Amino acid sequence: MERDKMEELATKLACDILKAEPEVKKILWFPHGEELRVVRILDNVEKSDRVMAFRFGPDVRGGIPVPTDIAVIRPDEEARIPLPADWCDWGNAVVMYAEQASQRMLRLAMRLAEAHVDSEPDIKRVLWFPNMNELRLVEVLPGTKESERVKASHFGKSVAYGLPVPMAVAKIRPEEEGKIPLPDDWDGWEHAELIWERIERVA
Secondary structure (H helix, E strand, C coil), X not given: CCHHHHHHHXXXXXXXXXXXXXXXXXXXXCCCCCCEEEEEECCCCCXXXXXXXXXXXXXXXCCECCCEEXXXXXXXXXXXXXXXXXXXXXXXXXXXXXXXXXXXXHHHHHHHHHHHHHHCCCCCEEEEECCCCCEEEEEECCCCCCCCCCCEEEECCEHHHCECCCEEEEEECHHHCCCCCCCCCCCCHHHCEEEEECCCCCC
């Protein structure tokens, strides 16, 4: 299978892992053309002298049509203990999630939200949908055209403007929040985080 497709599967698997284990500190993917190879890094797991991966068969219904090898290690074991013999070395690992990187994405989302409300003062709320590969915002704005689903506008990354990842921004009406479908590759409404809300002053 092509690398781009395998990376999409690895991203989905990382999201599934985070939903089940939000205490995960880091998720590493070791690219391979026929199976997903993933290492979860967690505190308070048993110490090991090598990476031990558990094999799972394809889960077509769950959206993972290839075999999966999943391992768990401690933070102090990363890049220090041997990988399975048929895996690449630690230098080939791709970071799919890192707790510190997630906090940086949140700060970036909040900064952009504040910039958007400065330019559109009628925005009532801004929601952030955590994702390590794209900054995803939904702005709740009265007067927006009605829609049957959330439609995001996409913008490329721009390091010069402080945007290290692509961005997707959507506008919805207040009554549509939590009710109309999100883009197919986004997580559900239950994963949205409110990062800005206008407080109406009572006279």
